[in-house]
Amino acid sequence: MAQWLAEHGHVVTVLDNLSTGHRDAVRWGDLIEADLLDPAALERAFHGRSFDTVMHFCARSLVGESVVEPYAYYANNVTGTLNLLEAMRRHEVNKLVFSSTAAVFGTPVSDVIDEDHPKAPINPYGASKLMAERFLEDAAHAYGLRSVTLRYFNAAGALPDHGIGEAHACETHLIPNVLRAALDHGPSLKIFGNDYDTADGTCVRDYVHVQDLARAHALALGFMDSHEGAHTFNLGNGHGFSVHEVIATAASVSGVAIPYEVAPRRAGDPARLVASSAKARELLGWDPRWTELAPIIESAWRWHRDQPGWSPHHIHADARTQAA
Numbered sequence: 108m109a110q111w112l113a114e115h116g117h118v119v120t121v122l123d124n125l126s127t128g129h130r131d132a133v134r135w136g137d138l139i140e141a142d143l144l145d146p147a148a149l150e151r152a153f154h155g156r157s158f159d160t161v162m163h164f165c166a167r168s169l170v171g172e173s174v175v176e177p178y179a180y181y182a183n184n185v186t187g188t189l190n191l192l193e194a195m196r197r198h199e200v201n202k203l204v205f206s207s208t209a210a211v212f213g214t215p216v217s218d219v220i221d222e223d224h225p226k227a228p229i230n231p232y233g234a235s236k237l238m239a240e241r242f243l244e245d246a247a248h249a250y251g252l253r254s255v256t257l258r259y260f261n262a263a264g265a266l267p268d269h270g271i272g273e274a275h276a277c278e279t280h281l282i283p284n285v286l287r288a289a290l291d292h293g294p295s296l297k298i299f300g301n302d303y304d305t306a307d308g309t310c311v312r313d314y315v316h317v318q319d320l321a322r323a324h325a326l327a328l329g330f331m332d333s334h335e336g337a338h339t340f341n342l343g344n345g346h347g348f349s350v351h352e353v354i355a356t357a358a359s360v361s362g363v364a365i366p367y368e369v370a371p372r373r374a375g376d377p378a379r380l381v382a383s384s385a386k387a388r389e390l391l392g393w394d395p396r397w398t399e400l401a402p403i404i405e406s407a408w409r410w411h412r413d414q415p416g417w418s419p420h421h422i423h424a425d426a427r428t429q430a431a
């Protein structure tokens with residue numbers, strides 16, 4: 108996002124506690140190292156600066172972890188968001204783009220999820236984000252805050268030409284774990300459950316490229332100029348891919364046979380999450396460019412492959428067979 112904003116002439120200030128982020132990833136703006144749970148630090152961040160808009164990406168965001176550490180999730184995602192909103196109000200910053208998630212919906216009751224789908228989160232992560240969404244509706248009425256909430260389905264992919272990829276010390280996400288397995292870097296790949304009620308028994312997700320997500324945020328800026336109130340949009344490609352399909356596509360993209368084992372289900376995982384983004388297309392004019400799974404994985408593969416010390420050294424002749 109910061110890269111896009113800087114490229115389009117915006118002045119960017121990044122606030123991060125660097126608990127999972129990296130100082131050297133802040134290359135398109137100033138960095139304020141602060142924690143949303145520290146109101147005094149937030150006050151210092153806003154004091155003397157003038158912001159048009161806040162884009163709020165900070166959160167604990169791992170479904171499985173949220174089930175075992177719910178207090179950390181409610182503190183970060185609920186209290187932290189409230190602290191940010193209060194600081195914005197004190198400093199008269201009146202526009203917010205907020206990162207939310209498909210996890211607010213819980214177990215889907217329809218094949219494709221639009222914004223009107225019932226919200227019944229089945230894990231603390233989703234519950235914490237839904238609570239923050241509610242803050243924004245209330246803030247629109249009480250304080251006139253303009254906001255756009257963007258519910259990402261599965262954020263994926265990388266911008267290897269800008270050196271941006273998923274650089275997590277402890278990786279939990281499927282695509283980077285699959286690619287690490289292809290590079291023989293990191294723990295062996297586990298499929299969390301193959302007994303779901305899906306075509307091949309593994310979970311189905313809607314993978315959307317981070318660059319398309321950034322474009323949606325950029326469109327949200329213009330949308331808030333002409334629309335009062337709190338607005339929500341689902342962001343996905345509208346196509347679901349199973350864990351097995353992701354592994355097969357990654358094998359095809361990388362040319363590496365990817366070993367895996369089947370493990371028990373992960374707590375809090377719904378079987379299928381696929382978005383309808385018709386509202387974002389219609390009202391924001393969002394037109395995702397990364398609509399196929401293979402290029403999304405290929406962008407991540409190029410980034411992972413180029414990390415120092417990671418190289419594919421066990422390319423198997425039967426990779427194509429696995430991919431097929």
Ligand code: UDP
Pocket residue numbers: 170260261279280281282284296297298299300310311312350373376
């Ligand atoms: N998954 C998996 N092995 C992994 C990581 C994830 O089988 O090493 C599964 C996970 O159970 C889920 C899907 O892949 O069904 C996507 O998980 P991810 O953590 O990438 O995103 P989430 O759906 O939790 O946002």
